[in-house]
Amino acid sequence: MKLGIGIGWRPEIADAVEALAGIDWVEAVAENICTDHLPDSLVRLRARGVTVVPHGVSLGLGGAERPDAGRLADLAARAELLSTPLVTEHIAFVRAGGPRTASPGLEAGHxxxxxxxxxxxxxxxxNVRIAQDSLPVPLALENIAALISWPDEELTEGQFLAELVERTGVRLLIDVANLxxxxxxxxxxxxxxxxxLPVEAIAYVHVAGGVEKDGVWHDTHAHPVTEPVLDVxxxxxxRVDPPGVLLERDDDFPPAEELAGELITIRATLDRAAALGAGASAHAGKSVSRPALSPGPSLESVRDRVAVAQTALLSALVAGTPAPQGFDHRRLGIQSRALAAKRAGVVAKVAPELPEIxxxxxxxxxxxxxxxxxxxxxxxxxxxxxxxxxLIAGLPADDAARRRLTHWWQDRAAARPPRRSTRLVRAARAALVGR
Structure with missing residues (x-):
């Protein structure tokens, strides 16, 4: 299916996206859409014939566990709600730990x-085959950006993607900013x-901005698209005429005029490259041969090995445990700080009252x-x-702020059996009321 030129739909720029000229389609973060109704902006866009593609971020198809049936069902429901031609996700893991490693479950938030x-x-x-069987439309997977490299890798990125497509028939969402x-x-x-990589398997392309600091590129989606990304x-x-190209912007949203200017630049880049000619058949990716092995272990034991490795890495990043052997300690530190900063930023968005208080x-x-x-x-x-x-620590020190925080927590805490910490909070709340 030919998608054309699109932009990532976000609530913060919904009005600007609706007003942009020449937008053929939009992509919306799947987890930000309710499974039973759409935001009014997306309803209006669909009424105009604009295709909406749900883009998932939480399946963790690269994780050691099989994908969660509930998350798959939610993604399938969003696909049905949007009547979309495909859904997309990432080649990544987002959580680790749990029963398979007899350790606490951890979420990366990234x-x-x-x-x-x-x-x-x-x-x-x-995991991809399980997802494909659970979804009502084709699935495309995105290559991700990374600050860190795993030691002892056996395949290049292109080889890895080519083998994935060969085995599963999955489509690709190629992010040139991530390359x-x-x-x-x-x-x-x-x-x-x-x-x-097999360019004929590309469903569409992402283009996004970032920034370089101290020799490290941060894929922020909060800066203008740079010339090196346009070169990619x-x-x-x-090599190929991609069915669709989409501009992503997730934060520090610029005026609508700047978004329109970036879309013009993307179109011009595609037109100039097209004038030089495309030859997908000359550049089609080829799968690689796996080294000859003796009868291999069961997939469950393979999952166990992957689980141990991913849990050790994520624990080092978010829980301060020792870095696994072979990783660059400086890069792990950068990634760890970036995860914490993102976590603080997202919590401030989902609970804006907290930074206000x-x-x-x-x-x-x-x-x-x-x-x-x-x-x-x-x-x-x-x-x-x-x-x-x-609140358990008696903070914030200001009485009025602590009272506001107490009421905020009380209004939103889910019903559940009270833990010791909850009982302490309730005691603190009662003491506040008595003041």
Missing amino acids: LLPVPRTWDALDVLCE HTNHVNRGEDPATALDE LAELRS LGAGYREAFLAYARARPMSAGYRRDALDFAEGL
Whole structure:
């Protein structure tokens, strides 16, 4: 299906997206859409004939566990609600731990890279097949940006993607900004990756901005698209005419005129590359042969190995445990700080009352909480646990602010058997009422 030129729909820029000229389609974060009704803006766009593609971020298909049936059902319901031609997700893991490793479950709150190994590929392929069987429309998977590299990888990114497509028939969502990110951070040549992957499997393309700091590229989706990213887009277009190209912007949203200007630049980049000619057949990726092995272990034991490795990495990033052998400690530190900063930012968005109540001290207080309390559920639960921890500690010091925080927590805490910490909060609340 030919999608054309699109933009990522976000509530913050919904009006601007509706007003943009020449938008053929939009992509919306699947988890931000209710399964039983659509935001009015998306209803109006669909009435105009604009295709809406749901883009998932929480399945964690690269994780050691099989994908959660409930999450798959929700994604399928959103696909049905939108009458979309396809749904998309990421080649990443987002959680680890749990019964398979006899350790606490951990949430990354972010997309983390899977090792490009045959073990990880075996697990990913089965997870993708499960997802494909559960969805009413085709699935496309996105390559992600990474700050860190796994040691002892056995495949390049292009080879990994080619093998995935060969085994599962899944489509690809190629993010050219992520190819550039991995060029800066991991020394991987985007042109080589494009040569190795099967470009005929591309469903559409992402283009996004980022920023380089101290030799590390941060895929922020909060900065303008840079020339090197456009160069990778041109490289891709020289090989194939992608069915769709989409501009992503997730934060620090610019005026509508700037978004329109970036879309014009993307179109111009595609047109210039097209004028030079495209030859997808000359650049089609080829799968690689797996080394000959003796009768292999069961997939369950492979999943166990992947689970141990991913849990060790995520625990080092969010719980301060020792870094697994072979990882760059400096890069792990950068990634760990980036995860904590993102966590603070997302909690501030889902619970804007918290930074309002805590004022300038919000960020420092949240980062201190995050260092001692890895995320084990979603961001809304994280916000409640953060507030609960402050109240147990008798914070904030200001009586009026503490009273406001107490009432905020009381209004939103889910019904559940009271834990010791909850009983302490209730005692604190009763003491406040008596003042």
